[in-house]
Amino acid sequence: MSENGFAHEVDVTVIVNGERVSRRVDARRHLVDFLRLDVGLTGTHTGCEHGVCGACTVQVNGDVVRGCLMLAAQADGAEVWTVEGLSDNGSLDALQKAFVERNALQCGFCTPGMLITAADLLARDAKPSREEIREHISGNYCRCTGYEAIVDAVEMAAGTRAGATQAGGGSQ
Amino acid sequence: MKPAQFAYARAKDLPHALALWAEAGEDAQILAGGQSLIAGLGLRLADTPALIDINHVPDLAGVTESGDRIRIGAMTRHAELARNPLVAEHAPAIAEAAPLIAHPAIQARGTIGGSLAYADPAAEFPACVVALDAELVVQGQGGERRIPAADFFLGLYETALEPFELLTAIEIPKAGRRRQTVQELVRRHGDYAIVGIVLAADVQGDTLGAAKVVYFGVGDAPVVAEGAARALEQGDVSAALKALNDDLDPPGDLTGGPETKRHLARVILQRAINALRAQ
Structure with a gap:
């Protein structure tokens, strides 16, 4: 994460299913695409991509959220749980x-x-x-x-x- | 369904957010809960060169009490508003409205400040703050100013916010003896309302003293039904229902034509009166 200024690419570190994951992502990357395409966790699905269908629902810091209505950049420092992690535990x-x-x-x-x-x-x-x-x-x-x-x-x-x-x- | 490129910055405090905004220019947007903005960017209905994320700005979220008012931070999320005891006691209409907005995953992220600044005419919170005589606290490079809620909503997605002005808090007079209710008609829970109403008044027998009747979903901004309010102050419900003919001029939309909306506006006024009297 760039400390202060604007960036089109953002370094993020997210705790995904208990594991620390660091990637450089486009600022516009949706959290769900980060999980599916950058981390390879395809259990979370991409449906309508505008917050209506709920297929991309994940847990972020204990809350259920839409993975398509949150940017990966916003998840820097957050704890995210997907269906894979919640199944395994x-x-x-x-x-x-x-x-x-x-x-x-x-x-x-x-x-x-x-x-x-x-x-x-x-x-x-x-x-x-x-x-x-x-x-x-x-x-x-x-x-x-x-x-x-x-x-x-x-x-x-x-x-x-x-x-x-x-x-x-x-x-x- | 993927947004166009934009730059992102995470503001660390309010002066930083304002400085970032000045740097990025007027077309940059503030990212609050993002539950409308990120969808709009994905659909390419909105376009922005840069987002300023204010989710980590301290002191923008939370509810505090000060004298005869409560102060709700702009970044307070719908889920918090639904369960906050100060809100339940002193601004019950806000607590009643919060669960009506979309679904749990949206309520976990969406913020009251974002909803007000976005100013969707069918949204609940804009009508609530008008009915509750709230004051909106905004911060710009020149300092802070306060805008009465009644003067804030200028039209479709249009507010009194000047360029580079950020909504920071909502101050609401405590309800005290006044009763408040929010009623809406939707096809499915969580949808934007076909017609909605916020009613606040001092209930004394049949009369509804200093009644505030504010509709949403019937115009391009919250609509104050003055004629109906004056009739309710006289305790005359049928006159209030008749007054709605002059108070409201609803345009038709996907949810119904003008006459349907007029009819439904009368239905929910009666429901709101009943709810207020039953409290």
């Missing part, structure tokens, strides 16, 4: 099992974003109602399932979680 275990169990995906394109958004909800509220689940995932589009199975799966994971140890997002 077990944070998404209950949700992933429930998604498989309930057939909550067909093509799977929306699934990484859905999982991260659902994990964010369950970290805030261990027993959300179906209405609250719908509300929370309302910014994540699925073109296959009609959402019913996804809501089922999140509800099921919440049930699983009630007796389980805290399995919130990796950076929470």
